[in-house]
Each structure stands twice: as structure tokens, then as C-alpha cells.
Amino acid sequence: MKKLCLSIFLTLFLGFHLSSIDLLAQSCTQLSLPEHAIARLCIPRNKYPADLDFSPDGKTLASLIYCCPREIILWDVENKIEKLTIIVPNDSYHSIRFSPDGKTFVCGNTLYDTTTGQPKLILSDSEGYENHVVYSPDGKTLAGAGVKGIRFWNSTADPTTDTSPPIGILPTDTSAIDTSKDGFVATPIATSSVTVPRIRGLSYSPDGQELAIACSLGVWIYNAELNTEITLFTQDHGGHRGGVLSVAYSPDGNTIASGDSAGKIHLWDAKSRKHKLTLSKPKIFGQYLSQIPSLKFSPDSNAIVSGSDRSNGDQMYLWDATTGEYKYTLRGHTGNVTSVIFSPDGNTIASTSSDKTILLWDFTAYPIVSISPDSVTPSTIGEELTFDLKITNSKDISGYQATIEFDPEAFEYIETTYGDYLSEGVPVQPILNQHLGTVKLASLSLSGIGSNGDGTLATIKFKVNAIRTSKLSLRDVILSDNEGNESYAWIDGAQILKTATTEDSDCSVTNTKDVNKDCVVNIQDLVLVATHFGRGGGNVADVNSDGRVDIIDLVLVAGAFGDTATAPAVYADTQAMITTDDVQQWLRAAHKVNLPDSMYQRGMLTLEQLLTVLIPKNTALLPNYPNPFNPETWIPYQLVEPAEVTVLIYSANGPLIRTLALGHQPAGIYRNRDRAAYWDGTNEAGEPVASGVYFYTLLAGDFRATRRMLVIK
Known part of the structure; x- marks a missing residue:
């Protein structure tokens, strides 16, 4: 209400909108910081940050700034001010990295002194290998990648006296790939005249023995000590269908994470080189992954943060690095999030965006919404199980909504009792869909006083219809303060375990x-x-x-x-x-x-x-569900053969209002919510559509079919 009154006052008496203040604040001040952001670092006008790295002590943040000319800016993290600015002579550099001791950093073909900003070393014969340059974990070697492949240098060489050539160049003859070891699959990708195509990033294993290389064919694993290729992670291994844009080793060395141009993030076992899992979709209404230009592990290897390009470009997402489950959304940028990184102590996340800002986020103070107990072992069919929806570490909460997902064949929803966490809370009647296994909860405080700390939001009761392993999961958890500002919570579900000993x-x-x-x-x-x-x-x-x-x-x-x-x-x-x-x-x-x-x-x-x-017997467009709906629906379909899939949505009078480009999909049945096409009820401009009849058309190769759906508000 306060924000609405202020907006009306500014519009009537000063001639501009509150959004103008937000834009001014975001340009170069600490006003109007997003939820959980602790600072905004100001970039020179008409420039935008492309890459980030924290110094090992966490006191300095290095940023590579694009356009005209490119610059390096070193920031004092504690005081949130600029320390040094250095002009970069080449527009082909895409990364900046500190040495393990923090005394130098590298960008392109040059090592710089961290204190003075003066060049300390020039990498000779670096043309075509200098787009992405990183230090080995011991700091003794530099690996560079570019259009010509991979090349190594000694980071301690004296440029005035050292005339030795680079340590080595990545082999490009496919016969050099080691295929003798169990589980390694060598995919012929090049002749001796070409190199690894479109390298987008490098990551050293913590022991310095291997490099993971993101490229348009997948993830190369390369032995940095023996100077030989090991294997390539591709779709055949259960991984990427498109080009890989980002790659990172976990600090404990057990896992490799990689993100691609199709919005998929895959985890790989670094020891066995097997695909482990694909990260789940963000469990927030209307949010999904597009391109993944950057991802990083937390220092304890327990969490992964990723940036996002194109659609939903203002979001950053966090996952559990062990289970792959979505956990949290950070929202505040107004453009594509191009680079993300954890501070060495894991307490801060830094992010860059095409909105020409760098934001620092507090990773210690987020609220948590969880299901308690976190694991239950039912003993008999017909047993009633009770779970609490808990909130901890909260601040100024005046309302919430949450959806609980359950196995509809194993559990039957009975009832919800709302807790007293909210001051004068007015609960909304739970919305149950037993067929889909969801129950939506919401409550709003009318007191105008936000609640803080820990408490119970609601208690939910289920009846056991079948004893089997399943999960209670949370999605669409949105918190709000007394002015209606929305924020998110870190979410934790519950595991339903099957006993090893039952009557049978x-x-x-x-x-x-x-x-x-x-x-x-x-x-x-x-x-x-x-x-x-x-x-x-x-x-x-x-x-x-x-x-x-x-x-x-x-x-x-x-x-x-x-x-x-x-x-x-x-x-x-x-x-x-x-x-x-x-x-x-x-x-x-x-x-x-x-x-x-x-x-x-x-x-x-x-x-x-x-x-x-x-694999179905024919390609078909199936009825959407729910229908009627408000505001979201899922559009199922099935493919008898692989095809490029697009769903077109038209208003009743004919105009095309939304195109859902689903990309190349294999033959199969796309019926459940994780696989069906999803429409959030908005047009191409992101505006909610009005109530009425709409038509949706499936295009899959030569197949075309249309059905009708109804929006009711």
C-alpha cells in the first residue's frame, strides 16, 4: 500500500513513475537492492561485466568488463569500491582468474600484479589459445583455450629470457584418444587439421591432473599431465544434446557439472566418468532454464549456482549438488546473468549481468521452508501420516503460498490445519488435485505486522494407500512482506521410505x-x-x-x-x-x-x-490439463519419431499470441508435468492473457494438430 501511494504521488505531482526510481537506483547506487543482495557495484556507462573471480582471501573481486575498450576492474569487497582499472588490449578475452596465492591474475595472454595492476608476464605464441586462460591448482601452469585448441605455459617463466615453446598442444588426431579404459567412449570429432570446436570454458580438477573443457560437442576430459585426451561426455553418455557453455569441477574433486545451450545442467562422476543425474527444473511457477553460460560449486561442494541467458535471464538458481533438486532462486538482475561465483568462504555469491551491474548476495540469511519430519517409514496401509510445513530464518513475512507434491497412488490427502506463524493470518482453502498429487496452500496476514524467525505454517495429513518409496516435494513457494513484495525460500522436502520387513x-x-x-x-x-x-x-x-x-x-x-x-x-x-x-x-x-x-x-x-x-504408435496432440485453468496449464503430446517440436497458441479471433519452441525431441510420450509443454498463461511480452477461449497447435515435423482450451479468471 505504501509503495502504491508513493507511486500515485510521484506520477501526479512529479511526472514520473516509481519504476523510474528503481531504474535510477539500479544504475549506480545502493538503493532498491534486491532481496538478499548486499551491494551493487557500479560499472562505467555503456559497458557491462562479462566474467568474475574472487581472490583466494575473498577481499578482492576481479571483473572483466566488455566494450570499448575492454577493461579489468578490481573491487574492494569489504568497502564495495573500485581499487584498480586496467585497459585490456584485446577484444577476444573472455575470462579472468586469480592465481592460487592471489599475487597475480591472468586475463588473455597477460599476467598482472594484483597490487599494482602492472603486467608481469606475456604468454608467447598465444594467438588462438587466449580466449579462456586458467591457473592450475598449484599455480605453476597456465592453460589457455581458443579457436586453435588448448595450450599450456609455465606461469613462473621470465618473459625476457625464456624462449622455450609452450608446454604442449591438445592433440587433434582422433587416434590419440585413449579408448582402452573401461567406460571411455571416443567419438571422432576432428581430423588432424582442425581443433576442438567452439571452446567456451575450462576447469581444472582440484588435483591438477585433468581439465574439463566445455565445447560445442560436449565436455572433453583431458589429461593435463600426460597431454592426452581421455574421453568426451556427449548425449551418448546420457548428457548434452547441444553445445556446452559452462563446466566446473566440484572442490572435492568428485563431480563435474556442465551447462548447455538447451538449458540442461548435468552432473558427472569425475572418477568413473559416468553420468550421474540431470538437475531438476526450477520449482517456481513460470521459471525454467534456458542457456547456462556460467555455473559454480559452493566451496563445500554441496550446492551449485547457475546464471541464465535469454528467457528468465534475470534469475539465478541454486541446487543441491548431491540430489540435483532445485533449492532456491535469486532474483534481482534485469538482464541475462552471464557469470556467477561463490566467495572462498561460501558466504557470498557474486553475479554479473547484461544489465551492466555486479551484485553481491548474502548466502547465509535466506529463509528456509521445509517439510518435517524429513523422512518417514510407513508401517501399514491405511495409516495416517502428519507433516508440518516449517519456516526458519524468516524476516518480515506477511503472506505465503506453497504447493506440496505427493505420490497420488501412495497417499490420499486428508486435511490441512494452518499454523499460527502469521499474525492474524487468514488462510486460503487448500486446492487439492488428488489425480496429479498436489495440494496448494496459502495464507495472508491482515495485521500489517510481518512475522520473523521460525514457526509452523501448516500441518498436513495424508492416508497411506500403498507402501513404497516416494517423496513429498515443495514447489511454487513464494513469500511476501506487508507491501506485497515477493521473495523466495530455500526448500527442503521429505523422503518416504519403504520398510525392508513387512508382512510379506x-x-x-x-x-x-x-x-x-x-x-x-x-x-x-x-x-x-x-x-x-x-x-x-x-x-x-x-x-x-x-x-x-x-x-x-x-x-x-x-x-x-x-x-x-x-x-x-x-x-x-x-x-x-x-x-x-x-x-x-x-x-x-x-x-x-x-x-x-x-x-x-x-x-x-x-x-x-x-x-x-x-514409443507410441502415432504422433498426437493430447488434451491440456487442467482445463479450464488459471493461470497455468500443461500441454501433453506424443511423438512416433524424433522431431522439432513447436506449440503455437492463438487467441479465439486468430492472432498468434505465444510460441513455445521445445526444440528437437526424441520419440516418446510427453504426458506428465515434467515432460509436457508448459504455458504460464502469458503472451510473448510476458503479459497475462484475458479470460476466454484459446487454441493451441502442435507442429512436429509434418504433423500438425489443434485443440481448444479455456482460461477462466
Whole structure:
């Protein structure tokens, strides 16, 4: 209300809008900082920051500034002021990095003194290798990448006396790729006359032995000590379909994260070089990933932060680096977020944007909304389970909304009791969709007094209809203060565990293929094995007890489909849990091993049958759901063959109002909410559409079909 009155006053008496103040504030002041931002660093006019790096002590932030000419600015982090500005002589430089001791930093072909800003070393023969340059973890070597490939230099060489050539150049002959080691797949990508195409970034492993290289073909893993290529992570490994834009090793050396031009972030096991998982979509209405130009691990390797390009370009997202689950959104930039980085102590995140600002964010004071208890083991069907929706570390909260997702076959929603956390809170009647497994909660304080600290937002009760492993997840958690300003919370769900011993447990306890011990060997067991690929022994997914979870374990599980006493639903939830890509990749890997064992051969046949289940007999556009709706809906479809997919949305009188370009999609059924096309009820300008009838058209190759939907507000 205060903000609305101020806006009216300024418009009537001073002739401009409150948004004008926000724009002025964002240009070069500390006014109107976004939620959880602690500082805005001011960039010279008509320039914008491209890359960032913290010094090892966290006291200095280096920024590479684009356009005309390019500059390096060093910032005093504590005082939020500029320390040094250096003109960069070359427009092809894209990165800036501090040395491990913090005494120097490198940008392009030049090492600079951190204190004076004076050049200390020029890298000879660097043309074509200087777009991205990084230090090795021990600081003794520099690796540079560009249009010609990879090249190394000694970082301590004296440029006036050293005439030795660079340490080495990345081999480009595909025969140099080591294919002898188990699990390494060498994809021919070049002849001896060309180099790795379109390199976008480098990351050293913490031990300095390997480099991960982001390029248009995938993620190269390169032995920096032996100067040889090791392998390439591509779509065939369960990873990227498009060019990779960013890559990073976790500080503990166990994981590699990579982001691509299609908005996907993949995690890889750095030891086994196996695909681990794909990060989930942001669980906030209307938010999704586009290009991923930058991503970084937190210093403790537990979290990942990423920037975003194009759509939703003002957002940064955080995930749990172990589970891949979405956790948090930072919102405040007004342009594409091009670079992100954690401070060495993990307490601050720095971000750059095409809005010509650098923002520093407090990563210690965010509110947390969680489901408690965080794990439950039901004992009997019909049992009632109660969960609390908790909030901690909150400040000035006057309203909230949240959606709880549950397994609709395992649980039946009973009721919600709202807590007393909000002062004079007025709860909204919960909105239940038992079919989809969602219940939406909301409450608003009428007192005008914001609540702080910890408390219980609501208590939710469910009845157990089936005992199996599942999750209670949170999405669309939005908090608001008494002026209606929205912010987000770090979200934590709950795990529903299946007991290893029930009344009929003897059907599965001794069956090692029943990985989740629910007395059925089915799709859930396959997925559990796949998510554990690359892990060592002592793991329930290591079905054959050979000390490693791999494709052999998965095929053996597939071969056991139907062996259990309660086998009827071996294909249940198939389309919701796996894709045609998943099964095709498993089959390719299985055929390479091709054990003569009868159970293994039976498992391969089961995977072939699964593929037929996942590939429909015809391409079709299915009815959207919900319908009618307000404000969001999902548009399901199915493809009999791979195709470029686009959904066009028209108003009732004919004009095209929104285009959903879904890109190249493999054959399969895109029915559940994670796979169907999503429309947030807005036009191309991001404005909500009016109530009425709309038409949606699916274009997939030569296929075209149209259906009708209804928006009611």
C-alpha cells in the first residue's frame, strides 16, 4: 500500500513513475537492492561485466568488463569500491582468474600484479589459445583455450629470457584418444587439421591432473599431465544434446557439472566418468532454464549456482549438488546473468549481468521452508501420516503460498490445519488435485505486522494407500512482506521410505534385484540403479556385488521383471520415470557388454520391450490439463519419431499470441508435468492473457494438430 501511494504521488505531482526510481537506483547506487543482495557495484556507462573471480582471501573481486575498450576492474569487497582499472588490449578475452596465492591474475595472454595492476608476464605464441586462460591448482601452469585448441605455459617463466615453446598442444588426431579404459567412449570429432570446436570454458580438477573443457560437442576430459585426451561426455553418455557453455569441477574433486545451450545442467562422476543425474527444473511457477553460460560449486561442494541467458535471464538458481533438486532462486538482475561465483568462504555469491551491474548476495540469511519430519517409514496401509510445513530464518513475512507434491497412488490427502506463524493470518482453502498429487496452500496476514524467525505454517495429513518409496516435494513457494513484495525460500522436502520387513517381506528381502525392497522388481528399481551409476561397492544398487554399479546391474534388474510375487505393475509409471533416450542409452551400453548369461539376455529383451512401451504408435496432440485453468496449464503430446517440436497458441479471433519452441525431441510420450509443454498463461511480452477461449497447435515435423482450451479468471 505504501509503495502504491508513493507511486500515485510521484506520477501526479512529479511526472514520473516509481519504476523510474528503481531504474535510477539500479544504475549506480545502493538503493532498491534486491532481496538478499548486499551491494551493487557500479560499472562505467555503456559497458557491462562479462566474467568474475574472487581472490583466494575473498577481499578482492576481479571483473572483466566488455566494450570499448575492454577493461579489468578490481573491487574492494569489504568497502564495495573500485581499487584498480586496467585497459585490456584485446577484444577476444573472455575470462579472468586469480592465481592460487592471489599475487597475480591472468586475463588473455597477460599476467598482472594484483597490487599494482602492472603486467608481469606475456604468454608467447598465444594467438588462438587466449580466449579462456586458467591457473592450475598449484599455480605453476597456465592453460589457455581458443579457436586453435588448448595450450599450456609455465606461469613462473621470465618473459625476457625464456624462449622455450609452450608446454604442449591438445592433440587433434582422433587416434590419440585413449579408448582402452573401461567406460571411455571416443567419438571422432576432428581430423588432424582442425581443433576442438567452439571452446567456451575450462576447469581444472582440484588435483591438477585433468581439465574439463566445455565445447560445442560436449565436455572433453583431458589429461593435463600426460597431454592426452581421455574421453568426451556427449548425449551418448546420457548428457548434452547441444553445445556446452559452462563446466566446473566440484572442490572435492568428485563431480563435474556442465551447462548447455538447451538449458540442461548435468552432473558427472569425475572418477568413473559416468553420468550421474540431470538437475531438476526450477520449482517456481513460470521459471525454467534456458542457456547456462556460467555455473559454480559452493566451496563445500554441496550446492551449485547457475546464471541464465535469454528467457528468465534475470534469475539465478541454486541446487543441491548431491540430489540435483532445485533449492532456491535469486532474483534481482534485469538482464541475462552471464557469470556467477561463490566467495572462498561460501558466504557470498557474486553475479554479473547484461544489465551492466555486479551484485553481491548474502548466502547465509535466506529463509528456509521445509517439510518435517524429513523422512518417514510407513508401517501399514491405511495409516495416517502428519507433516508440518516449517519456516526458519524468516524476516518480515506477511503472506505465503506453497504447493506440496505427493505420490497420488501412495497417499490420499486428508486435511490441512494452518499454523499460527502469521499474525492474524487468514488462510486460503487448500486446492487439492488428488489425480496429479498436489495440494496448494496459502495464507495472508491482515495485521500489517510481518512475522520473523521460525514457526509452523501448516500441518498436513495424508492416508497411506500403498507402501513404497516416494517423496513429498515443495514447489511454487513464494513469500511476501506487508507491501506485497515477493521473495523466495530455500526448500527442503521429505523422503518416504519403504520398510525392508513387512508382512510379506519374504517376497523381496532375499531378492537383490528388488533394489528398493518393495516386493516388486519394476521401473523404480531400474531408475534407482541408473541414478547410482559409477558408485562403488556396499551399495544396494550393486546387484551383482562386483564393487561397482554399472549397466550390468541395470540389465540384471530388468531381467528379473516379473519374478516377484506381486509382479503386476512392472511397467507402472514407465512414462513418468524414464524416457526413450534413457532406454536407448541403456541398450547401447548393454549391447557393448553383451554377456551370454541368460538373465542378462532376458534383461536386454525387457529393455527392448520397454522401448516399445515408451514409443507410441502415432504422433498426437493430447488434451491440456487442467482445463479450464488459471493461470497455468500443461500441454501433453506424443511423438512416433524424433522431431522439432513447436506449440503455437492463438487467441479465439486468430492472432498468434505465444510460441513455445521445445526444440528437437526424441520419440516418446510427453504426458506428465515434467515432460509436457508448459504455458504460464502469458503472451510473448510476458503479459497475462484475458479470460476466454484459446487454441493451441502442435507442429512436429509434418504433423500438425489443434485443440481448444479455456482460461477462466
